[in-house]
Amino acid sequence: MEKLRDVIRISCLILISSAMLAAQSITISGKVTDFNSGEDLPGVNVLLKGSSTGVTTDLYGEYSIKVPSLKGILVFSYIGMEKKEVLIKGRSVIDVQLKADVAQLSEVVVTGTPSRNIFSKRKVASYQADQSYFPVDAEAPYHNSNTEEYQGLDENTFQEATQNPLSTFSIDVDAASYSNMRRFINSGQNPPKDAVRIEEMINYFNYDYKQPSGQDPFSINTEVSQAPWNKKHQLVHIGLQGKVIPTENLPASNLVFLLDVSGSMFAQNKLPLLKSGLKMLVDQLREEDKVSIVVYAGAAGCVLPPTSGNEKDKIIEALQNLQAGGSTAGGAGIELAYKIAKENFIKEGNNRIILATDGDFNVGASSNEAMEDLIEKKRKEGVFLTVLGFGMGNYKDSKMEILADKGNGNYAYIDNILEAKKVLVNEFGGTLFTIAKDVKIQVEFNPANVTAYRLIGYENRKLNNEDFNNDKKDAGELGSGHTVTALYEIIPKGVDSYFKPIDDLKYQQNKGKTEQSNYGDELLTVKFRYKAPDGEVSKLIVKTVDNSVRALDKTSDNFRWSAAVATYGMLLKDSDYIEKGDYKLVTDLARSAKGKDENGYRIEFIKLVESSSMMVEN
Structure with a gap:
């Protein structure tokens, strides 16, 4: 009888331990490269099969994804490459090589290496959930409920x-x-x-x-x-x-990166993606260009004073040191960014603030009307505004569009590293020079x-x-x-x-014959x-x-x-x-x-x- 109780105790402990392990979130990381060239593949979609949990690889082909357990299948997909499914099998590090898909490549004209010229293909889940569902990043600790905001607009009529x-x-x-x-x-x-x-x-x-x-x-x-x-x-x-x-003929740029580092930017597709994208932009800068970096969370501050575009290591180091945490003092950040831009104004140059955020302003001048008034006032001083949106779940599209519209600038949403490359490298002049x-x-x-x-x-x-x-x-x-x-x-x-x-109106004169003649x-x-x-x-x-x-x-x-x-x-x-x-x-x-x-x-x-x-x- 005593032995039976011991067996039951051990069995219960095993079941409890298994349940605890299953409840924990496990991190799997790795690197994705091209099978033939060995080059890093940025923008590869990595998805836990049968779920909406997914991430994309960064500029260096690296990824990190949290899954419920060390079981299941990871699916790697990338346009121009064969899709690959990999059993997790208890591993926490999984490196993958993808081979070219001849059928897909026949539809895409490639003028360079795959890592620079092929656009990423994201996997579509095989099921259709309720239409009110908004996908959120499983790695973000701030996504308990969907709070995305879009401006309601009636379609134009005849x-x-x-x-x-x-x-x-x-x-x-x-x-x-x-x-x-x-x-x-x-x-x-x-x-x-x-x-x-x-x-x-x-x-x-x-x-x-x-x-x-x-x-x-x-x-x-x-x-x-x-x-x-x-x-x-x-x-x-x-x-x-x-x-x-041509880029070499563009006037000198005075750029102020205004970066949201609040807690809501924690997720992999927010601040980490933002930093990777801006590194690519820094690579385009010239000696006559200068960059400042202002960040805001619980408070706003300048983490990089105006720095020449040829000091790329210094700029990238400042970006790399950024961490997410705190609330969102968006209004204070914008005020400081405009102040720095004005102090370093380049006459006949490109004076611009690049605001990168998920739009979740909740401290300070947070209403659409207050932000609109602030940006309208500042644009008259000759400093334009580019807005880059990131993330999901708490994304504030309506607010972001207002900021860009009133700031004499443009607005892009960055959902992966190749979209960052499109906006900040391929379309560098159009994005940043009016x-x-x-x-x-x-x-x-x-x-x-x-x-x-x-x-x-x-x-x-x-x-x-x-x-x-x-x-x-x-x-x-x-x-x-x-x-x-x-x-x-x-x-x-x-x-x-x-x-x-x-x-037809009864009391209006018919002008059809005159117009026709x-x-x-x-x-x-x-x-x-x-x-x-x-x-x-x-x-x-x-x-x-x-x-x-x-x-x-x-x-x-x-x-x-x-x-x-x-x-x-x-x-x-x-x-x-x-x-x-x-x-x-x-x-x-x-x-x-x-x-x-x-x-x-x-x-x-x-x-x-x-x-x-x-x-x-x-």
Whole structure:
């Protein structure tokens, strides 16, 4: 009997110990390299199979992931490489080599080594959870509940061309919505509808527009064809191409890194990713450039005084020493950063603050209105603002967009190391150097040929018509080499459409015959206004678009690609205006317009669309 009790005690102890071990979080780390070259692979997705727990490798191909136990399977995936599944088998260190996937590489034009030119592919979970679920980082100790915030926007509706012939809006070169959307899709979830801003998805990609040839810093490109989702309607494509200025010809930069090191930035995809991204930016700096670093948590302080760009080791050491902890004194940090930027102001130079945060301001001037007033006041002193967003679970998209908009700057969301490379290295000039500010677009539609129109996206960039000629009204900025694309859906004259907005008015004079005789060949007129970066008076450019419609399969890659991205955005938003669009239409259009795709961004988009299609089917 005594022996039986001993056996029971031992069995209970074993069960208790096993339960305790199972309840603990185990850290597995390692390095991922290329099988053939041995090079480090940054941006590789590392996922615990059957869960949403995942991380990406850093700039040096290294990763660290917390899992419930030393059992299970880790899945390693990277665009251009074969996916690899590895049994954990009780190991805490797992190094992996990935081989090239010939089938994938045939779809991607690679111009350099894989670690620098292939865009990362993130694994999509095989299940579809509740749509209210927000993926969070399993390593972050501050994610007990989702507190992500997005600005709710109603989709643009059709406007009657006779009664409302003018459409006015500010350009938008931000692309944060696209990479944020990608984060959700790669976690097996559709993004919240309010997180999808179609213009930012379209403008995530570069387009093959001609370079400016005159004194103006951009060229204007237009094209008209069928709307892929409604063949009765037309789609108008308007594209701007900013002048490319070689890096060596850019003016000297006075950069202040304003970095959130509060407790909410603890996770691997926040402060550690931020530091890796900024190291790449530091590598681009020249001797005439200078960098300061301001951090904020419980309080704000300067951890690196103005330092020449050729002292890279000193700058990187300051970055490397940063640790996360404390609350978030965002207002105090911004005040200090602007003070330092102003004290080191470079006349005719690039004076800019680079704010990197998850947007979780909760101490000091924390309301959107207070932040907006603060940034508007400071931008008049000639210091612009770039905002880099990180993380998930407590991400404050609405606040980040306001800061960048009011600070005469741009806004990007960094979800992996290759996105950091895209924003801070590949698009260095466009991200950090403004060639034109307060860029506005006003389109006038000819009622002789247009019954109604609607602007696709730009819902939070619309302006009053009288704002177009008001030089005191703030608008968007255009960076070196940036492209800006806008699309209008049109109901042509004589087309019987379900979306006809209003009945004909009884007391308005019919001007159709006069308009037809004077401007019958014109579909619309596009007007642009912009200022020089240090100017206060705008310049006007006017371009007329004829009523000449191409067949969809005869349009440029630019047109079909933007149409494919717009259709995908409408599907994600469950748009009221998508008549016959589906995921197959998007992939067919996108594949026909993929072009060179040297960095793999477009094939990565096609993979995302295919993932969305699989989620719908399942």
